[in-house]
Amino acid sequence: MATQTHDPDQPVPVFFLSDSTGISAETMGNALLLQFPDLRFERTLIPFITTVEEARDVVATLDAAVDRGITPLAFTTTALDEVRLELHKTRAPLIDFFDMHMQRVEGLLGARGVRAPARLHGVGDIKRYNSRMQAVEYAIEHDDGQSVRSLEKADVVLVAPSRCGKTPTTMYLALQHGLFVANYPLVEEDLADLELPRPVRELHDRCFGITTTPARLHAVRSERRPNSTYASLPQCSSELRRAEAMYRAHDLPIIDSSAKSVEEMSTLILQVLARRNPSGRRGAVP
Amino acid sequence: MATQTHDPDQPVPVFFLSDSTGISAETMGNALLLQFPDLRFERTLIPFITTVEEARDVVATLDAAVDRGITPLAFTTTALDEVRLELHKTRAPLIDFFDMHMQRVEGLLGARGVRAPARLHGVGDIKRYNSRMQAVEYAIEHDDGQSVRSLEKADVVLVAPSRCGKTPTTMYLALQHGLFVANYPLVEEDLADLELPRPVRELHDRCFGITTTPARLHAVRSERRPNSTYASLPQCSSELRRAEAMYRAHDLPIIDSSAKSVEEMSTLILQVLARRNPSGRRGAVP
Numbered sequence: 001m002a003t004q005t006h007d008p009d010q011p012v013p014v015f016f017l018s019d020s021t022g023i024s025a026e027t028m029g030n031a032l033l034l035q036f037p038d039l040r041f042e043r044t045l046i047p048f049i050t051t052v053e054e055a056r057d058v059v060a061t062l063d064a065a066v067d068r069g070i071t072p073l074a075f076t077t078t079a080l081d082e083v084r085l086e087l088h089k090t091r092a093p094l095i096d097f098f099d100m101h102m103q104r105v106e107g108l109l110g111a112r113g114v115r116a117p118a119r120l121h122g123v124g125d126i127k128r129y130n131s132r133m134q135a136v137e138y139a140i141e142h143d144d145g146q147s148v149r150s151l152e153k154a155d156v157v158l159v160a161p162s163r164c165g166k167t168p169t170t171m172y173l174a175l176q177h178g179l180f181v182a183n184y185p186l187v188e189e190d191l192a193d194l195e196l197p198r199p200v201r202e203l204h205d206r207c208f209g210i211t212t213t214p215a216r217l218h219a220v221r222s223e224r225r226p227n228s229t230y231a232s233l234p235q236c237s238s239e240l241r242r243a244e245a246m247y248r249a250h251d252l253p254i255i256d257s258s259a260k261s262v263e264e265m266s267t268l269i270l271q272v273l274a275r276r277n278p279s280g281r282r283g284a285v286p
Numbered sequence: 287m288a289t290q291t292h293d294p295d296q297p298v299p300v301f302f303l304s305d306s307t308g309i310s311a312e313t314m315g316n317a318l319l320l321q322f323p324d325l326r327f328e329r330t331l332i333p334f335i336t337t338v339e340e341a342r343d344v345v346a347t348l349d350a351a352v353d354r355g356i357t358p359l360a361f362t363t364t365a366l367d368e369v370r371l372e373l374h375k376t377r378a379p380l381i382d383f384f385d386m387h388m389q390r391v392e393g394l395l396g397a398r399g400v401r402a403p404a405r406l407h408g409v410g411d412i413k414r415y416n417s418r419m420q421a422v423e424y425a426i427e428h429d430d431g432q433s434v435r436s437l438e439k440a441d442v443v444l445v446a447p448s449r450c451g452k453t454p455t456t457m458y459l460a461l462q463h464g465l466f467v468a469n470y471p472l473v474e475e476d477l478a479d480l481e482l483p484r485p486v487r488e489l490h491d492r493c494f495g496i497t498t499t500p501a502r503l504h505a506v507r508s509e510r511r512p513n514s515t516y517a518s519l520p521q522c523s524s525e526l527r528r529a530e531a532m533y534r535a536h537d538l539p540i541i542d543s544s545a546k547s548v549e550e551m552s553t554l555i556l557q558v559l560a561r562r563n564p565s566g567r568r569g570a571v572p
Contacts, residue, residue, distance in 0.1 A: 012395065020550070021549045021550055021552075021553040022553065023313070023549060023553075024313050024314060024317045027309070027310050027313045027314070028310060028313070028314050028363075028383060028387075031310045031363055031365075031383075031384075032384075032387055032388060032391050032399070033391075035365065035388065035391075035399030035400050035401060035402070036391075036395060036397055036399055036400075037400065038397070039395060039397060044560075045553075045556070045557075045560075047553050047557065048553075071394070073391065073394060073395075077314075077317055079317075079321065093390075093394050095387055095390060095391065097314060097317075097383070097387070098317075098318075100386070101314075101318055101381055101383070102318060102321065104379075104381060105318050105319075105321075105322075105359065105381065108357070108359060108379050109298065109322060109325060109359075111322055111324070111325060113318070113321030113322055114321050114322075114323065115321060116321070121547055121549035121550065122546075122547050122549075122550060124547070129547065132454070133451070133454050133548075136453060136454045136457055137453065140426060140429060140453065140457075143426060165419070167422060167423065167426065168418070168419050168422045168461065171422055171457055171461055172461060175454065175457055175458060175461060175548070259409065260408075260409065261407060261408050261409045261410070261415065262419075262461070263307050263309060263407035263408070264306070264307055264407065264408060264409075266307075267307040267308065267309075267331075267333050267334075270331070271331075271333065274330075274331075
């Protein structure tokens with residue numbers, strides 16, 4: 001396990017090992033690898049390692065990579081003791097997110113962890129899981145103002161002019177957090193005054209206004225309808241200005257999507273919900 | 287930081303601290319906490335801690351929890367050195383996913399990490415991000431066989447009788463992995479013989495067959511249309527039998543959704559794609 005300097009032209013083989021989906025191993029491993037923007041990595045996910053035999057095969061794969069001359073990195077979140085111990089027999093360096101932290105958390109909590117495959121991304125609580133699935137259906141049904149039926153069931157209503165990025169954030173909040181999210185497109189007639197459109201007027205306390213920059217909206221709309229009035233910079237600029245005035249008139253939280261990912265926008269929305277209702281249900285999985 | 291035995295009736299306060307969304311801190315922290323099914327936790331996410339002043343406020347919050355008598359747990363993935371060092375001043379035990387592993391990875395790679403906020407869940411590579419967003423639109427447009435337009439662009443086509451769980455997996459693969467996924471419902475006439483339905487026939491090498499148990503399908507359909515022929519156990523059983531025969535006749539990979547989460551089904555699908563095309567694009571973020 002000597003320190004080595006990698007040839008930057010050679011990608012470093014990276015393995016993510018897990019007894020379930022490997023999403024946690026990928027998340028943590030990638031968070032670390034992102035700190036090395038000058039290196040290239042060749043990533044392989046090996047999920048669902050649940051038996052000692054499977055672990056042995058994985059060790060053979062890792063050791064074969066070592067023998068090819070470039071030391072791979074391997075990240076594991078495997079919880080099953082016998083699988084973990086088998087994986088640790090590899091000659092490749094193994095970064096075990098579970099072991100070290102588990103012992104510490106056990107000490108702090110004064111309790112022993114069950115050390116079973118966690119299935120953090122499994123079905124888990126079936127009621128909770130089903131409500132996430134219902135949330136996805138609800139989001140599809142209420143995407144882009146398609147249906148105003150049972151709009152009052154929404155936990156969150158995203159309001160914005162067309163192409164400001166409502167839909168992916170809607171889907172993310174539904175799928176990852178089980179929130180019922182509707183989104184409502186502001187069209188020209190909605191923007192004629194500062195009133196919220198009739199279907200969402202009663203729901204103003206659940207509305208969030210999404211905005212972006214005129215340049216970004218122009219670019220996104222131009223992909224769909226090049227050289228149209230709809231995509232023109234003055235039109236984009238005017239719609240955003242009037243939309244933002246509407247949001248401010250009703251004290252809606254405003255989220256700027258121009259430089260934010262769906263995950264970042266979702267986090268901001270969840271923070272607003274948490275502040276409003278500190279003891280309320282947290283959407284986060286699990 | 288003494289070991290303590292918690293009163294199981296008192297939830298343990300848990301804080302997830304991050305300089306970005308906190309998704310990594312939550313993922314890793316929750317993977318550990320899931321190993322203690324008998325304890326209750328009261329979770330608070332504090333994202334976007336990017337300045338020393340903000341870190342100082344967080345420390346005050348943590349220390350106030352310590353003073354209330356129940357030692358909280360805090361998980362951090364913060365990369366910024368000055369923020370991290372400030373957070374470590376808390377009297378609460380801090381589990382730092384970044385620090386320890388970062389030093390090890392730096393040693394192994396023979397390179398120094400930039401130690402900047404990673405924004406693993408930020409926009410990142412804009413082209414890649416935009417393709418994820420396009421994938422979400424594609425998924426909505428092609429949900430439930432709604433459109434057969436540009437079906438040939440699909441990376442994956444999920445085929446199944448109604449209510450087998452195609453839609454959430456479609457959305458997950460689109461949103462998290464940027465794959466173009468269409469799904470196609472098998473109706474009674476499709477199931478009359480073993481042929482794949484005409485719109486997906488040419489795409490058989492991208493098709494995955496989803497199945498479930500008759501009991502589960504009966505339960506899910508009964509929620510939608512109680513006491514209908516559609517939801518009856520014999521009908522569910524017959525549709526699934528004929529669908530599975532069709533999948534086998536065309537060598538489609540078969541995924542059983544009855545006890546699997548969308549994350550688990552997605553992982554299985556990605557594994558099939560990776561085996562078929564080892565050097566192909568990996569869907570995983572980033």
